[in-house]
Amino acid sequence: MPKIAPYFSKKLIVWYLQNKRNLPWRNTNNPYHIWLSEIMLQQTRVLQGLPYYLKFIEAYPKVEDLASAPEDEVLKLWQGLGYYSRARNLHATAKRVANEMEGIFPNNYKDLLKLKGVGDYTASAIASISFNQPEAVVDGNVYRVLSRFFGISTPINSTAGQKEFKQLAQELIVKEQPGTFNQAIMEFGARYCVPQNPDCENCIFNDSCVAFQQKKVAQLPVKIKSKPVKQRFFNYLVILSENERTVLQQRNGKGIWHKLYEFPLIETSKEIEVSELQKLPQFQDFSDKINIRNISLYNEEAVVHKLSHQHLNTRFWIIETLDETESSVAISEIESYAVPVLIANFVSEFFENY
DNA sequence: AAATCGGGGTT
DNA sequence: AACCCAGATTT
Numbered sequence: 001m002p003k004i005a006p007y008f009s010k011k012l013i014v015w016y017l018q019n020k021r022n023l024p025w026r027n028t029n030n031p032y033h034i035w036l037s038e039i040m041l042q043q044t045r046v047l048q049g050l051p052y053y054l055k056f057i058e059a060y061p062k063v064e065d066l067a068s069a070p071e072d073e074v075l076k077l078w079q080g081l082g083y084y085s086r087a088r089n090l091h092a093t094a095k096r097v098a099n100e101m102e103g104i105f106p107n108n109y110k111d112l113l114k115l116k117g118v119g120d121y122t123a124s125a126i127a128s129i130s131f132n133q134p135e136a137v138v139d140g141n142v143y144r145v146l147s148r149f150f151g152i153s154t155p156i157n158s159t160a161g162q163k164e165f166k167q168l169a170q171e172l173i174v175k176e177q178p179g180t181f182n183q184a185i186m187e188f189g190a191r192y193c194v195p196q197n198p199d200c201e202n203c204i205f206n207d208s209c210v211a212f213q214q215k216k217v218a219q220l221p222v223k224i225k226s227k228p229v230k231q232r233f234f235n236y237l238v239i240l241s242e243n244e245r246t247v248l249q250q251r252n253g254k255g256i257w258h259k260l261y262e263f264p265l266i267e268t269s270k271e272i273e274v275s276e277l278q279k280l281p282q283f284q285d286f287s288d289k290i291n292i293r294n295i296s297l298y299n300e301e302a303v304v305h306k307l308s309h310q311h312l313n314t315r316f317w318i319i320e321t322l323d324e325t326e327s328s329v330a331i332s333e334i335e336s337y338a339v340p341v342l343i344a345n346f347v348s349e350f351f352e353n354y
Numbered sequence: 355a356a357a358t359c360g361g362g363g364t365t
Numbered sequence: 366a367a368c369c370c371a372g373a374t375t376t
Contacts, residue, residue, distance in 0.1 A: 067361085083373075084359025092360065118374045139371045146369090152370085159355070186371050195369060196365060252370040254375090256359065306358055308369095341361065357376070364368085 002207065008149065009174045016184030019191065021046075024053060026183070031105035031130040032063045036123045039090050048191070052081050058296055063105075066091065067098035075259060075338035084260060089117030103222045120166070129179035136169035137182045138162070141189025143206035146172075148193060151210030154220045173180060226309075233271055234314040235284065236263040236343075238298070238350070241321050245328040247339055256307070261337040263316075271302060277317065294320045298350065307342060307343040316346055 025037035036056055040049040055077055071091055078087035093115045097105055106112045113125035124135035136228035143156040146165055154161040174181040200212045211217045239247045248261045266282045274295055277283055298316040307314040331354060334347055
């Protein structure tokens with residue numbers, strides 16, 4: 001290993017310098033920009049995160065701008081990117097840096113790690129890219145490249161695996177150019193050593209890659225399987241008043257979409273029809289407050305909104321009323337609220353010609 | 355150690 | 366349908 005390490009690392013950097021994409025966060029060492037990009041790219045493809053990065057940089061050129069923005073505004077800009085705790089932690093950290101640290105980010109791994117939303121990967125990325133510290137990153141790409149090249153079958157999502165791969169990456173990092181090495185190994189995983197059907201025949205490492213030599217490329221990396229997805233059944237109550245207003249509620253407490261807005265929701269254990277809906281205590285609490293003129297089902301066939309760990313089988317119930325509903329929102333104002341994609345899709349479809 | 359947190363691309 | 370993405374945090 002000590003012999004192959006310099007060979008692997010240098011060759012990787014040469015490949016990177018010839019093949020890297022020109023991405024906006026690669027033209028800067030500004031820790032605010034690097035931090036923002038790294039938070040956005042957590043579990044997110046570069047092409048999905050890129051437009052959000054550009055939006056945020058434009059809306060909030062400096063960390064103080066982000067710090068002074070209302071949380072609802074930050075969540076609205078984040079809408080569609082998912083994992084919304086990232087946006088809430090992003091905002092909280094911006095406030096801390098702006099108000100308690102004089103707008104200056106920590107310049108080392110240990111202190112970066114204390115920031116909300118910054119874990120081992122992100123602290124290492126910022127430390128290496130912005131501050132030239134030799135801290136190795138281990139993301140999904142790094143797991144894949146290292147497990148294949150070195151033929152390591154320790155599950156990457158086990159505690160032992162995380163420790164083993166982190167230590168290996170730390171041994172491989174080029175200390176003179178840690179940021180470049182880190183980005184090189186990630187770029188190689190993202191663009192060449194891809195999850196399925198990598199082009200190993202033409203790979204620069206195919207003479208030394210253990211997985212290729214042993215024909216185990218398709219079996220690596222090893223990952224412990226997660227449990228099957230949960231089926232949930234959502235009934236959204238879409239209130240329509242005579243004066244073109246509806247009701248939105250902010251999600252509180254635990255669970256998905258914390259602090260985003262949605263129509264009043266009744267979750268059931270299975271799909272239900274209108275007679276069953278009307279018998280539910282949650283619905284009766286609701287109908288006590290407004291005078292319902294008519295109820296109709298918008299979609300007989302449930303919309304299945306697929307998340308990593310759950311499928312949301314969703315039906316929208318259109319509830320017409322004459323009342324001026326309490327804490328209501330004008331139809332035309334819905335788009336100013338941060339809502340889940342599931343809601344945004346319905347709104348744009350249902351109110352298209354409204 | 356395991357569960358949870360989104361949405362979208364690829365095969 | 367299964368797998369994965371420039372992971373972090375909570376249980």
